Amino acid sequence: MIRLADVQRVFLVGGQPVYALQDVNLRVAAGEYLAIMGPSGSGKSTLLNIIGLLDRPSRGRYELDGGDMTVQDDEALAQIRRTKIGFVFQSFHLIARLSAFENVELPLLLAGMAATERRGRVERALRALGLGERARHRPDQLSGGERQRVAIARAMIMEPRMLLADEPTGNLDRTAGHEVLAILEELNRRGITLLVVTHDPEIGERTRRCLRLLDGRIVADVNQTAGHAPA
């Protein structure tokens, strides 16, 4: 599904080139559950951004579902992001002035779906995540766990095949974090490819595959057979 070949990402900081990613080669099959770990500044977020088409590699090739992503223009990349990729962020990135319902509805709105059809889908998605009663609440009226659940509902509303989560439990307490992780893993069991960037070693142990980055290079790619440990 995902195929990175010799990917390099260079930033210029004060005129000096800084290598955020170097010689990254990676294949991810559909339905995998992958953790990306490493210290701050090791390039894990950059890798996730490139996979999520928010950033472009400076060099190398990125294929998503067999298509070369390095030759697409911004409009085309936006289309692909909308239909194939869902994002979950550490700081939720909900729009404060919109209700939970409207936040989840946003991708459907952008896709140009009719209002009547949107309504049913958003309500189903919110109910599935136990947020049926909170649809009219604005983000500042929700708890952290609830906010992240709204964000997950939004990420999944377009039914993408891949979910990219950047420190999804980073801003949550333990209980809420476990709850959110359980939801993400349940989605993975149903066939969604799940990539999680995390600092948390506990999450790293739960995944089937764990990638370790250091200074922009993949230093370890461990296939764990343990599977899902109980929380």
Add this chain to the structure above:
Amino acid sequence: MRPLDLLDFALKTVTRYRLRTGLLLAAMAIGVAAVILLTALGEGARRYVANQFSALGTHLLIVLPGRNETRGGQPPMLGETPRDLTIDDALALTRSRLIRRLAPLVVGSATVSFAGRSRETNILGSTAELLAVRHLELAQGQFLPALDPRRAAPVCVLGNQVRDELFGPEPAVGRWLRIGDRRFRVIGVLAPKGQSLGTDVDNTAIIPLASAQNLFNTASLFRVLVEVDRREDTARAQQAILTLIRARHEGEDDITVITQDAVLATFDKILRTLTLAVGGIAAISLVVAGILIMNVMLVSVTQRTQEIGLLKALGTTPRTIRGIFLGEAAILACWGAGAGLVIGAAGVGVGRFLYPTFPLAPPWWAVLAALGVAIGTALLFALLPARRAARLDPVQALAGR
């Protein structure tokens, strides 16, 4: 994204930032209202003048002695004397079918005195027809009697102000007064009319034509006011008058005929230009409001960087992001322009209530232009912030940088 959904999304943003939206609407509304009110003033002035002219009679021709062209070359072989316009000329004109009525005029200035009080006053010598030709109204008594215009009579009709100055609270009709060194009996007083195209009717005494000619010792007329039967006949009547007088003056074209329309057209042109000018000045405030929108939008793009980053992550195309920001500008501009329209209309309404005689009315082209410029500049100036938002790098934007 569907256009309606886009507008709805923009609407939610606009209604969320109330203070910001309110201030922008105020700026836009003031601009539109200014254009409407100022052009309404200009247009009102134009209509006011037009009304003044029609109060004078819309199909009026003014016949002046002397010609209105430059002549030169060699001196004439035969003696050429400039001929006066006489009462007989005026009477000859009455025979034309195209002319309804006419009033010959002799104008001068003389001292009017009564019981020790005296006042320098405009004296108008004319006939009974003047009342109808100049659309004058009587407050008391009667106007000049319809006599043979060649006969003098010791009667006069006073303007409102002259009457007040000389007689005060006492009745004037029936009293004798002096104009110059002659005695006249007051037979009527005019209703107040005010300034009417250069002649202050209120400060005038009207006496029979022949009496005025005697008083000022002249045989010629100052001018003849001619009222044409129908407005369409104005040009033909002008020709007829020229032909008639030429025949009477031995082939000499020695009069000038001015049509009311020509004078009116000149005023019209001046006042239209004036309206355009003040409208243009007011339109500057609309452009300022447009720049204000740009400013606020730029700040808004900075404030909402993370939101823009999120929209990009969710797969919003650059074109849609531009659309969202332009939609916000369009909503602000339409509301502002609408509010301005209401304020402007209310201002015009208040103005009409306070000054019912002044026909305050914004011309339709100014209203359309104000709305067009308001919405046009808002969209134009929102283009830059919208493009900036569309070009933001999603990763940087999500991080709020």
